Amino acid sequence: MPSKIIIITILALLLIGFSILFIIEARNHNYDYKKDWVAVYFANPGDNSLDFAIENNEGEDAEYDYKILFGNDKTIEEKVAVEAGAKQKISPALDMNNLNGAEKIMIIVSNKDAEYKIYKNIK
């Protein structure tokens, strides 16, 4: 049998293989697709601002509890709903000049059993 059939077959196989792999990569190259994680971070890590964001990559809409502590004193406790794959920015209305001597400001975000905390040590 002529060798052309071998060349045509391998080209067809590669075409199928490439397409499958490319689509798998493109779908999974996404923070939310088939993932289950949350990110909490300060919008401005370099200064004393407390603006922060919660990113929901848990694959479904979720409601998060968050609280802000100055030292050991709880100052704010709120809930925020974040759609699947979305990011919610939060700018707490707090007086950064009245920290009551606290050296650490902590934000704790929780959902179900998981807890995420970020903080700034201010000395």
Place this chain on the structure above:
Amino acid sequence: MVLDLLKLLLAIPFVFFLPGYFFSLAVFGRSSEKISFFERAVLIAPFSLILIDMAVLALNKMNVPIKGMVLIGTILIISLVGFIIYQYRFKKNSKSVEKSEETSRSEELFSFSFWQTIFILVSLVLAVFIRVAYLSDTILPSSTDLGHHMYWVQMIVESGKLPVYGMPDFIIGEHIIFAVFNLVSGVGVMTALPSLILFFINILGIFTLTILVARLFRNKNAIALSFFVAGVLYAVSAPQSKYVSGGVVGNIIGDMLIPVALYFLLRAFKEKNQIFAGLFLFSFLGILYTHHLSAFVFIFSMAAVLFLYLALNIKRAFGIIGNWARIFLKPVPILFFLFSIIYLLFIFTPSYFDKSAVSQATGAPSKITRVGLSLDQIEMNVGSARLLLGAIGIALLFLNFKPKKYKYSFTIGWTSVLFIMAYKPGWLYVNIPSDRIGNYLFLPLSVVSAYALAKYFELLKKSSTRFFASALLYTLLFFVITNGLSDSAEAFKTRPQFQETMETFHSAQYLAETTDSSKDVILKDHVNIYGDSWYKLFFMKDYKYPLSRGNLSRYDDPTKPREMCTRDMISKPESAEALKCFSETGVNYIAVNAQIEGKSFEAYPEFSKVYGSNYISIFKRN
């Protein structure tokens, strides 16, 4: 997504087919007695790869920006030049070219029986299927080596010129082809693109080995079996799928080009043909520009082949050398030789072309990893079945030994020298990590394995005691198939680390958006963060930025003092050494694994935790 896929699928034939096809037309014409359709189809992509490397090197030398339209124009010009040469050389005679006897012989070599064709097609389906299954769990760009390489590719894409590496670890030919695909198709490097290109080259390597087997043995069963031995056996282990997903670029391209160079050398000698001699030099130049280790291994392999042939024909040695000289001292090889010299000296000198690199790679082995592999390690490296078949193949070659025939010195010389380089490198003054050399052994062993199986089938047919011969054959095949396919189970067992990779990318993107790379300095952990080598692509500031804590064993180097700061600033950030390092390096952001170092860092009052996810924590030093 679909548009990007279409662009990539259109770019592949444009880049890998067009220049090589017209080059083959210019060299062989449309229908040549020297080369079959199958061989031409296999060689088109290697030709394209080398031509594009050469063209980009020339563009860079002329300070022409390496951009998409420039590359598209360049590929079209190469193709046009090839077509003009073809018209000039062959068109006037085209009507009179009838299918000669030699053309028929070339085509006949690759005209398989029904069952041979079925066997080859099944082997190819298996070869592709196993690789796709394995790569489907690793296709998201995350491997360390690939991340390092893609930094340089991105550098070419962004700057429009070739980088100055400043280190001998990287070779320009490892990066050009990816940059070309990116610029021509518009598909980014942080996609499936690099792995797919490597996958293509890996599959192409099966075919280049096959045409070498064909011209060595002129045995159709051996050709058919070579698809199985090279494509299906140990399809996951290094240097196959694991090297594709791991981004071991130089090895993958080298494994494809080495058989091409040997194929042309063999045909130049056997057929006393100056065209093949020229193409041998051309493909050797391609190896030189692609990978230092492959070039090193190829030079040793070639030297062993030539030396063995001369030793086996010692009485005719001077005559043989004279014949070789007559083949290479003809216009075509001289032209290719001058072309190579001009490129190497004046257009672009590979970064490893210096005395220190040569002295590092030769001499007595300087490290424990370079003193050679044990036989068990070699068996692990190449696979028990391939080693067994290879040994049988060598034994069968000896049984039918004819020193005047090149196939004996090519197979035995190539296998022997690679075995010695891996087993006792000190004998040849080779000072290179032995496991890296061992990875090349699969090439000659695949060639002799295919021969072993083919020859065994022939012996079986002639055997008078068919029962014992059949029993032995089936036992051997059972062992080969079960052992050779055992690693393929891995293709279905791996757990994709897509989430970890995306969390790593997210943290890198966060740092890239919120820090000022002119005054902030980032340190990340390589030990416990998956896909961290891709961090640098989010900043594109420097190859060594962000700083990285490497594998801990690397800090214990008895041969030379190593910098310890990247380790100490993560491992013991409150120590006096680390404090000094923070002061000297200016590091003020540290990205670590949230579940490991992240927990420890939360106890340090000097740090604020500014980013937290399930996998990554980022701390800012106050």
